[in-house]
């Protein structure tokens with residue numbers, strides 16, 4: 215039995231699909247029976263509860279072979295760090311109570327850095343929390359930036375006619391589609407091919423910067439001259455808050471953007487066939503374009 219947290223979300227949903235397709239039994243966790251219903255119809259056992267509730271999680275983990283864990287958040291909810299720590303502590307406590315032996319934790323590139331990574335710091339703390347659990351076989355998946363982040367850019371493009379964000383135009387970074395993370399996690403769960411504490415990076419198909427990604431997006435949405443503008447300081451914060459970020463999360467995001475733009479968030483493994491995943495930004499941009507046309 216495999217337990218998947220955040221099963222209605224981007225990575226979790228894909229993992230549940232892949233596991234069910236492989237004929238594996240899945241326990242899918244979420245906060246809403248309604249949102250989980252399609253997964254139940256597809257054959258998953260569903261569990262509805264608060265993912266910051268250690269008792270709920272311990273019950274869900276009981277008797278399972280392995281679990282996929284993550285620290286989801288809502289863009290507009292204040293108190294990002296405290297909420298992330300509450301969820302992280304609940305997961306760690308539930309792992310201890312349930313005696314589950316194999317766990318995947320979704321983390322991020324940059325979790326190796328001790329300062330300046332904004333929203334990634336909570337994943338760094340979670341990695342450490344899970345490393346402290348004796349006897350746990352822990353696989354940390356450190357992913358690059360999600361291509362899905364560009365869904366947020368579509369509103370900006372529609373409203374302003376250019377894409378604006380807090381990243382330097384040309385600082386290339388690994389960008390990955392969430393489905394590729396889901397596929398890698400599902401494969402790892404099925405193989406349970408890690409022992410002790412292991413970190414694997416997932417770097418997407420290639421590194422690219424915001425200017426290049428914006429150019430590709432522009433071509434797909436019929437705006438071949440679509441420009442990218444770097445927003446800084448107060449301007450960046452205001453734009454993020456206007457786009458739905460809670461103020462504390464906006465500040466963390468700007469901090470991360472600075473650190474990425476300075477080239478400090480790097481792969482430790484170096485790109486190789488094992489951490490390179492198939493979906494290119496060109497392919498993903500077709501989906502972005504469809505969403506743009508539907509706006």
Ligand SMILES: NC(=O)c1ccc[n+]([C@@H]2O[C@H](COP(=O)([O-])OP(=O)(O)OC[C@H]3O[C@@H](n4cnc5c(N)ncnc54)[C@H](OP(=O)(O)O)[C@@H]3O)[C@@H](O)[C@H]2O)c1
Pocket residue numbers: 219220221222223224225226243244245246249265284285286287288320321322323357358359360361363392
């Ligand atoms: N964006 C990036 O570039 C990036 C890069 C590296 C790592 N990450 C990490 O990836 C993780 C997100 O993965 P994902 O995209 O698969 O997740 P997601 O789609 O954002 O969310 C997963 C699911 O979690 C559930 N959930 C439970 N408690 C929640 C809460 N308090 N707030 C929001 N959702 C909650 C939601 O389902 P229900 O509402 O149905 O319960 C949601 O569908 C985060 O930890 C993020 O930091 C992101």
